[in-house]
Amino acid sequence: MSFDQTTVIAGRPRSLREAWVALAGLSAVFLFEMLDNSILNVALPTIGRELHASTTALQWVIGAYAVVFGGLMLAFGAIADRFGRRRIMLAGLALLAFASLATVFVTTVEQLIAVRVAMGVAAAMTTPGSLALSFRLFEDDGLRVRATTLISTVGLVGLAVGPTAGGFVLAIAPWQVLLLVNVPVAVLAIIGVRRGISPDVPDELHRDPIDVAGAVLGTATIVLALVAPTLFVNEGAGSWSPWAVSVLAVIGAVLFYLRERSATYPLLDPRIVAHPLVSSGLAFKAAAGLATAGLGYLVTLQLQLDWGWSPALAAIGMLPQVVVLVAGGALIRPFVERVGLERAAWMSAAAVVFGLAVFGALSRYGYVWVAIALVLVAAGMRVVGVVAGVNVLRGLPKNRTTIGAALTDTATEVTSGAGIAITGTILATLFTGPITTPTWTPHQTTQFHQATTAAGLTLTALAAALVAWGIARSRA
Template identity: 55%
Template sequence: MSADVLDVREQARATSLRAVWPAILGLSVVFLVEMLDNSVLNVALPTIARDLNASASDLQWIASGYSLLFGGLMIAFGAVADRYGTRRVMLIGLSLFALASLAVLAVRTPGGLVAVRAAIGVAAAMTAPGTMALCFRLFDADNLLMRATALISTVGLVGLAVGPTLGGLVLQVLPWQALLVLNVPVAALAAMCIRFGIPADDPAHRNRAPLDLPGALLGTATIILALWTATLVVEDGWSRATPWLAGAAAVVSAVGFVVRERRTAHPMFDFALIKRPRVAASLAYQAALGLGMAALAYSVSLQLQLVWGWSPAEAALGNLPQVITMIAIGPFVEKFVERFGAGRAGPIGAAAVIAGLLSYALLGRYHYAWIAVALVLASAGMRVVMIIATVGVMRGLPEDRTAIGAALTDTSQEVATSVGMAVTGTIVAAALTGSLANVGASAAGVRTFENAVTVATLALTVVCAALVAWAARRSAKAE
């Protein structure tokens, strides 16, 4: 038996997070930098516009280029990782991440920065599937896997929360390029921890099927087009041709992907796997969470600023209950699941999300206290369900499919969030007769906006509840 295989088995029998702390640190840092790059550059957009003479369209692509490629390529790179080694792809991705971030020093035009952001998004997509897949490799016990998942995701949530603040502080003393250059030492630390803290990939545990390149291209195109369509709907509405064209292209690509995967001898992803009760339930939970997050993410900040007249800084503080709750509740998820069992803890957490959405939809217009209650309920439930769903997918798939399973988990939630925001944006835009920026100028405008938000949130809540009910039944079959 090889030393690598022995190492894998020794690591898998770890009885605490402390026993594998370098690996946990490395994976946490990877997730941290992925979340930071989602938000840290946004605060610098006005500075970038002046420095590079960038147009509004340029700034849109600078902000969204990363997220489109990051979300769109995760499943493809998950399939690559399952075949060529999760740890290996992670380390290559971290190296490219550092190089692409360093390339910002050579940027002189908006197009150059868009290219750099796109390259960083591609590199991040290489690392993302490995975070949970490599974590799964470390433990046999579900409670330890939940504990590690909670810790890693908490670090990422902290990064997402402090990203804009950190960016603002850095801009006080350094040029905007420093926001990306800081990725270099962070990526180096992550690579070192993973290199020495996680054993090399065992060839016996890899997916031996050839990579379905046409399927990977069609799947990637489908996700990118779907995310882009949702972005266009939120920004421009359905009045222009571009969202319709992008949406139609996404549908065509999706049909092509399904046809290809069902006919090829070696599909990129076997659809039979997502029919497994534990996997199907977990993905439905993730999609429900995405819809719930969309309803709150789109509406709350607009209500606080456009209707109530809060400043951007005050609105950011108004959203703090969500971030604080998600961070604070992480360490208690394991005990919650131990007490109620995953089969009951999932529906309980999902019920909290639904209660939060209903609180906001029906009472959020009357006082901020109801918004705070909604944010706390929804974020607490989301945290519980996210961890349970992640572990459910990891445990429900064969070991040689864990990377693509992790990618599928993240992608399902991201696509659902984009769809939810597009639905909310469409309903609000259809209700308003004037500009969204002027809704607070009259009592009629305020009522119209609030009624539209209520309708949109209730609609998404109904779909969310249906997904949760279906997931609970599927989860019961897995026990």
């Protein structure tokens, strides 16, 4: 069956095949998000040499994108629900293409950071819209799950192959090519969105004024929450600055909540967030983000620093997770059909928590336990990433879809940063001396094992509390 655009305009597509042009464009958007940082990481040493960049500057080449992206998602989600999801998506894709082309003219690391900031803005304009628009394409929840699974699978393939592909590119071409690849991705996405998705229906948008004060408070709070983990890792828990930034983030969150409760037209109405499907879905996504980031950080340290594996061998050691993330999409549909959307959400979140508990309690006894933990967490994350996101959007009004998608992504971003900060703080507290020293003493090895267990089980307890709260909300 060929794609018939009148089908999408006059009524909802009845299959993924009818919507293949739109799904191709939306998949390209998610591919950009997943591919971008993973493919650039491998080029950081080359960039540092050619642009004479310091270690801190190189961190901001990656960090500037993540902070801007995470900080602006809520604001752009609200703007998209007000002025049009398709319109904001296309504007963001155009910005992505121009920012990527600007890489050709970069001669200093400061210019590269500016380019990365622009790309972070583009990501904030486009990424939440990919979930919102795919959700709005279909009326049937089963098709929504399948569409979201397809889009996320494309992105995860990009995440998996990004570092390897980047390494091959660097062998034959300058590092700028790694960012220029975003140009054809953006063009593909623009074509897919323009041809496959009809203009927004006015009834599915709202006409409320934008809550500027709420947008400023929300953005500032999220930016502070994303900067704090980096400060904890770089400066340690003994420094005052990460704690000061964390306190400011908490103050910002309180002020944001008070503003949204009192505003006539809030950016994010607390009553909407309190809907059982929305609050439970956010709790499950937050638990998955916390556990996944913490596990990834701990496994990397254990394989390379504790067991002395080379980076290449450590990458092979992570393959169980990569395989499950990429191939596990085929299992989502039958699993959801068997247990239902609500049960699938909490069961997959529980699998993430259980996998983290396995690592915290048993990883010191051999790689087989690490592999089991990686498989459990990846399997749970693969399902919860799709199902919890769909559940959140199911619980929202049609004119608040994009900010709901932005909220799920923001919850994952913030808790991922918290997972790394908690892990880094526990390691810094229990491990004496530089953790990257080539040879550890037996006492340091014992300290590392104790810190790994403490960090793993601490994150397990926090993630389990989020899952338990999510289950209680889903039954409300």
